[in-house]
Amino acid sequence: MENKYYPWGGEFTRCTSNSCVAVVLLNIEYMPSDKVAIYGPLKTENIGIEKIVANVISNPNIRYLVVCGEEIRGHRSGMSLIALNKNGIDDQHRIIDAPGAIPYIENINSEAIERFRSQVKTINLIDEKDKNKIDIAIDKCIKEKPGSFGKPYIAIRIVPEATTNLEDQRALHSKIVVDYMGKIEKRGE
Amino acid sequence: MADKEVSLIKAKKTPEKEVNLDSRGFFVIEVDSDQKNIRVEYYSNVYKKDRIVSGSFEKVFIGKQADALCDTIVKNVPELLPEHYMYLGREIQRAQCNLEKNKKYVQGGC
Numbered sequence: 419m420e421n422k423y424y425p426w427g428g429e430f431t432r433c434t435s436n437s438c439v440a441v442v443l444l445n446i447e448y449m450p451s452d453k454v455a456i457y458g459p460l461k462t463e464n465i466g467i468e469k470i471v472a473n474v475i476s477n478p479n480i481r482y483l484v485v486c487g488e489e490i491r492g493h494r495s496g497m498s499l500i501a502l503n504k505n506g507i508d509d510q511h512r513i514i515d516a517p518g519a520i521p522y523i524e525n526i527n528s529e530a531i532e533r534f535r536s537q538v539k540t541i542n543l544i545d546e547k548d549k550n551k552i553d554i555a556i557d558k559c560i561k562e563k564p565g566s567f568g569k570p571y572i573a574i575r576i577v578p579e580a581t582t583n584l585e586d587q588r589a590l591h592s593k594i595v596v597d598y599m600g601k602i603e604k605r606g607e
Numbered sequence: 608m609a610d611k612e613v614s615l616i617k618a619k620k621t622p623e624k625e626v627n628l629d630s631r632g633f634f635v636i637e638v639d640s641d642q643k644n645i646r647v648e649y650y651s652n653v654y655k656k657d658r659i660v661s662g663s664f665e666k667v668f669i670g671k672q673a674d675a676l677c678d679t680i681v682k683n684v685p686e687l688l689p690e691h692y693m694y695l696g697r698e699i700q701r702a703q704c705n706l707e708k709n710k711k712y713v714q715g716g717c
Binding site: 524525574 | 635637638639640641642646650653655660661662663664667
């Protein structure tokens with residue numbers, strides 16, 4: 419389903435692709451309603467955040483990122499994600515004013531980060547444990563109906579490895595000719 | 608008197624703080640419950656001021672079976688530390704068990 423979105427893949431759940439909300443789960447046992455576009459956990463303040471950025475900007479319908487649950491101790495991933503959205507990165511690729519230990523963005527470029535900052539507004543519900551309050555915040559975002567941001571932005575593409583053995587010339591030059599009855603007329607050259 | 612003596616070695620877990628980080632990189636293991644797959648992402652280390660701060664995304668392996676994933680990783684990511692391969696083997700096997708039992712999987716430490 420919806421293979422055109424979320425190119426990095428990962429541990430998240432796809433729901434309604436044209437929804438405007440994605441939900442980031444820190445330390446919390448909570449399952450949002452299927453009215454959201456995607457939801458999934460965030461653990462680390464570097465690669466974890468990069469995955470969220472790359473996947474979120476691939477779906478231009480996502481305009482709100484609700485970050486909820488107890489903050490990840492040590493990593494401070496939730497606040498680092500919010501800092502990225504607010505401040506961007508410096509010339510060392512470090513998220514500006516992020517509280518995490520190693521909040522470095524190394525796999526997506528500054529254009530993708532700027533796209534993330536423009537496309538998405540973060541809703542800070544860090545340390546909010548009341549699931550009703552989180553549901554209410556999500557519903558409020560959905561009611562805003564902000565509309566699509568435009569075209570998908572593909573920051574990373576995972577390409578299946580070619581399986582053809584280029585040393586095997588038969589694979590490159592063989593031809594099968596089939597006649598109008600579906601019978602093989604010629605095999606190879 | 609025996610013809611041959613063989614050493615008996617009692618197993619001892621290396622404390623996490625004594626584990627050497629692999630200069631060849633690290634792996635992120637996840638269970639994609641939507642696609643019913645195990646995903647293993649390989650990253651080479653990114654250093655800043657002589658410490659590893661992140662990874663450069665190099666390869667991703669997907670499959671359902673730990674044996675196939677391990678065999679493929681060995682072929683595609685050579686020269687890891689032996690203890691790193693052993694760690695991957697047991698973690699990916701655990702991911703497979705959780706996938707089959709439809710249980711949540713969280714990657715463990717080394």
